[in-house]
Amino acid sequence: MEKNHSQSLMSKYFTKEVKNKLSGLKTSNGFTVLDAVRSGMENPDSNVGVYAGDEESYSFFAPLFDPIIEEYHGYKKGELHKTDFDSSHIEINNLDSEGKYIISSRIRVGRNLKDFAFSPAISKSERIVAENKIVAALKQFKDDLQGRYCQLSNMSEEIRLQMVKDHFLFKKGDRFLESAGANRDWPEGRGIFYSNDKKFLVWVNEEDQLRIISMQAGGNIGEVFKRLTRALDILQKSLIFAYSGHFGYFSSCPTNLGTAMRASVHIKLPKLGRDETNLKTICASLNLSLRGVHGEHSNSENGVFDISNKQRLGVSETEAVNTLVRGVKELIINKKIMN
Ligand code: ADP
Numbered sequence: 001m002e003k004n005h006s007q008s009l010m011s012k013y014f015t016k017e018v019k020n021k022l023s024g025l026k027t028s029n030g031f032t033v034l035d036a037v038r039s040g041m042e043n044p045d046s047n048v049g050v051y052a053g054d055e056e057s058y059s060f061f062a063p064l065f066d067p068i069i070e071e072y073h074g075y076k077k078g079e080l081h082k083t084d085f086d087s088s089h090i091e092i093n094n095l096d097s098e099g100k101y102i103i104s105s106r107i108r109v110g111r112n113l114k115d116f117a118f119s120p121a122i123s124k125s126e127r128i129v130a131e132n133k134i135v136a137a138l139k140q141f142k143d144d145l146q147g148r149y150c151q152l153s154n155m156s157e158e159i160r161l162q163m164v165k166d167h168f169l170f171k172k173g174d175r176f177l178e179s180a181g182a183n184r185d186w187p188e189g190r191g192i193f194y195s196n197d198k199k200f201l202v203w204v205n206e207e208d209q210l211r212i213i214s215m216q217a218g219g220n221i222g223e224v225f226k227r228l229t230r231a232l233d234i235l236q237k238s239l240i241f242a243y244s245g246h247f248g249y250f251s252s253c254p255t256n257l258g259t260a261m262r263a264s265v266h267i268k269l270p271k272l273g274r275d276e277t278n279l280k281t282i283c284a285s286l287n288l289s290l291r292g293v294h295g296e297h298s299n300s301e302n303g304v305f306d307i308s309n310k311q312r313l314g315v316s317e318t319e320a321v322n323t324l325v326r327g328v329k330e331l332i333i334n335k336k337i338m339n
């Protein structure tokens, strides 16, 4: 997934004027506009290139964040985020009942704890407090959601690598997060919770304090959504997430505000995949993002791609899933694009 240099949203909107206006401002967690743009500055192939250190970053540095949010999500100042977890609104539950195209389906949401700094600005001690709170909440899970929490610092290198390869665990040393300051004190305070069948997982203290994930083999996105919803209902009983009416759920990356939901399939597109630029254009026209099989900034393997809803803010959760549903329908069920 090649990207030309310096085409990030950061380089478009961090103008001299914005820089002059925002330099000198500091949030309560000591986060500055130079901290916010560091990832994009150090990684000119960034798509977006900015991160928030805390909730305040979005208001203090609004002249930078607002246009980026508007361009990425098509969401304007004054709008209110909407939410809908009613699974009966999902238009198609099984996207590939014949099992021909879809290898696996996954939905994740990002969450951060209210009153905590986000990963680029959190202190070492605050990160551990967050981890402890989250781990206590994870103990509530029963039946199929029940599982174990494994701290990254206690994991053997062999198991860690295997879990990354199997798409369960986040990568180590992501250069975009590194520049954003989100990898400080690695691996302390980080870990993964996984249910016995590994269909339900929670990443702790990676890009966001929680990445709550439901995934399974095949194309049954309806089942994946229902599992995620059940888990969220349980977690919300003991954790308070950072949220506002305008931004929805807060996240460190502005692309993940709102529903903070990325619904994806790993899909075989052998013919279309031969021309990745064209495939990217088709996905963009369907409001989908295209990634490689090992996540953001990775490559496709054997004609398998990760496609997902692009917009997460200004759409409800079921609308986010339906964007994927309609896109996949277009790609494989109508076969308009496959042939
Ligand atoms: P995120 O989804 O949290 O934004 P990434 O794009 O880095 O982050 O993906 C995280 C991991 O999830 C990667 O290993 C990726 O391959 C895996 N993944 C994403 N979608 C699917 C899917 N539909 N099936 C299996 N694994 C997936």
Ligand code: CIR
Pocket: 008, 039, 045, 046, 047, 048, 049, 050, 176, 253, 255, 289, 296
């Ligand atoms: C980037 O700017 O490319 C990284 N910081 C990740 C941004 C979020 N992902 C995306 O837009 N596809």
